[in-house]
Amino acid sequence: MTERQRFNLHLPGLLKVLAEHLYTSKKVGVRELIQNAHDSCIRRKIEKAEPDYRPRIDVRLDAPRRTVTITDNGNGLTEEEIGTYLSTIGRGYTRELRERLALCSPDEAAELIGQFGLGFLSAFLLASEVTLTTRSVHGGPALRWYSVGDEHYDLSQTDRAAVGTSVQLKIKPAASFILNERTLVETVRTYADFLPIPIYVGDDEYPVNLTMPPWEADDPERAVLDYIARAFQGAKPLCVMPLHDAKVNVGHDTLTVPLKGFLFVPPATQASVREFGDLTVYIRRMFICERERDLLPPWARFVRGVIECPLLQPTASREGIHQDENFESVRQALEDQLGEGLRRLAREDPSTWKRVVRGHSDVIIGWAVTDNEFFERVADIVTFRTTRGPLSLPEYLGQSGGNLYYVTRELGSLQEQLLAEGRNVPAIEAVWFSVTPFLEKYAQRHPETRLVQLDGEAAQLMRPAPEGPFAALLDWYREQDIRIRMASFKPAEAPALMLYPQGAELAREAEASRQAGDLPGPLAGLVHEYVEQKFGDGDELRGTLYLNATNPLVRRLAEKPPERETLGAVLTLVHQTARLFAGRMLSAADAVGAFGELSASLERLVKP
């Protein structure tokens, strides 16, 4: 036989669940009580329609007595309402009122915040005892409600003249941090800055909250800039984009997404990594979360913002947002508006757009590779570090004659720079892994543009030269087992350059690893298998000396070679200078050896 039973509620256990799993911070207790106070004032406004009513909320701290009291002059509660709503977990008057109002007075419904009927419980995150005193605007005696967070509460009549409610929290030791006026002010500002009801902390004659979002101020542009300065502690943003209601395609229909707030681009800085792509989210003017990163498109890492959207659904803790269909619609609306805003900026204020793209080049380059539309927008504007300073790709191509020459190592080696400058082209520094894919993507979209990786393909900046006239020099080098080629290149002042294939350092490290035996045998085998596949017998890894047929010294040596010993000394000087100048593939011992050869050659040349 089936018997219908009743669930039992263990309130201390439920409070523990709330404290440990639902809310991430005890400060949420203040938020919830302020929210209740706000809704109470709105209720009074809706239900009583008193023309002289001036809602206000007061937060008072009594540190010696360890109490924080939140007082409103709102609707107050009757005994019935206390029993039905306050003391019934999960049943919130505000939600029910909003549901009733939604049909006939949606604007008034929209003003109410409370939803889950759990908020008041969060007071016990901070307090060991909660005392609520209230007098209802509808009449009846003033009441006192008291609980220590177990299954019981005391209810009695009390003295209270003013209509409204006061909630006094006896702060428990674990929440002592809240017994500080500065902390209370910051907490109120974090959660309730935009609530329309002024909130006073202590004896301050001015409310601590803004009472309206900056976009609703008389001078919204000024107000937004002030707000950014206050809330984000940063310098003036490069640009600000106000948000507005948007229509989004949802397949068979369009949805109007009510959207308020703004997006902005922080200024660039060299001092630290600046990647954002996050939003501060408000719902019904109540702070929900900051650093929400899923609402903006991934490429928008240089953008921040504040948004207010009633379509978003907060989680039970109201510290996060449900990622449901509405979330997707809001995301779409934001992406559309951001895209449109940036396009408009590029069109109407190109100098600011340039500052945005160049100020956040690293971030933009990285993300543009993964997003085609964004790539198209920034490809011709973003700048790259080159041997001639930062240049955009069109600026670069104007100087390079249509090819993109880049090095994947730091621009410390002069080798490739010299060759590039000899051909009167700058070299792009493509050390960051996202630069090369960006250049490749650009070259794909501009088929007339060729990519040349200088560390590995620098010989492309040279022209072959006939060996015949220089046979004596080439023969000497070949006798020394030095790989040698003739070429013509600029600058003519350079008699020779030593070039190594791309990945030569990797091969050298692999060889060093093999000799040191510092990788387990079979794993080292995989490394060497790769190196062998890539470089074959490895002869080219030694480097190739390119003798410059346009260099006056080389030509003179070829035309009128000196006696053999002198020739040898000079050619050794040329070779070792080129090795040292290349700056690659030289260990300390190699460098010492090179200097030794140089010195010996010079001695031979200066001997009497």
Place this chain on the structure above:
Amino acid sequence: MSKWAWMQESRRDAQAKGDRERLRMMRVGDEAWGYRESDPARAQALYEEGLRRARQLGEPWWEMYYAQRRLQALMLWRYCYGDALGLAVESALDARKPQYASYPHLFDVYFHLVMAYVGVDPAGYAAEIGQAIGSLERDVPRFDSDGFLIEFAKREFALWVNDLEAAEQSAWRALRLAEEGVSRSTADYFLAFVYADLCAVDFKRADTEALAEHAAAGEEKARQSGQQLQISECQLWQALLARQAGDEARAHALRLSAVARVNRLKQPPVQRWFDALCAWSLYENDLPAALGVRDQELAAIVGHGQLAYEVYCQVERCRLLAMMGRPLDEGMAAAREAAGKLKNPAPRLAELDAIVEGEGGPP
């Protein structure tokens, strides 16, 4: 120090100092993990962000960590092996530097080196890979769940070289590992892959009973760990079995669910998936549909550096073309060209010759 302890300590340290830049750098990896199936390219980009941040903050261990995560995204989520092998070799050589002497994730570095070869040409480098896996097991310090990774490497390698016995043995070892004190969530995550591989073995052996058992178990584990691709694979196997049992309604419902789920993801499915889809079409002798599956598969993998997989796909295409009595010239040319890139193309070329001779056997 365990594999994850240093990361937790780093976070606590950064939190205590209020170092938001470092915290942001450390957390970006968590964000990336969430996109591994829904948007692996984004996951990779996030790992690159982590790498950028780590480099700018002068954190070599985090740099290496994110370099490995980036490789993982490239190879194991996006199946892009073109650059992966070079990057894996670079990391392996980098890891010899003094600053990595006590780096706790060294195992990952060598694991990715091995998996890069497995992904490119497992048969061609079979001897080297086999020895390297042995070395990984013997010579490299391991923590936490690395045992699952070793068995994963063994299974994937064994499946590619068609050593079903070895793949099965590895799967049993992984199942035993799951009972040896790892957390439930870790075990469920890896077991989803184990059962998916067992399904591949069962399918190749035409062992429908084992396939049914492993597909059901695999789906359960995949659901517990939220792995959408593995759920879909297991559902597709079960769809195939339902069809063979005559339950068309259940078969179609399962197949629809599986395909819809895969279509929502951006992580490409693996060879097993396409084998199962092909088998579905072949069950009703719909050769054009089966060819369509192989075309779809080839489009997904060509040019991504998975040389052996590409050849496998080309060979299967040729088999289907031969069965359909369609001209083989173009398909054969493409298949031979792909085979030419393998270290040891002879076996595959022999398969292609057999297909031309009419002795290729069924797909």
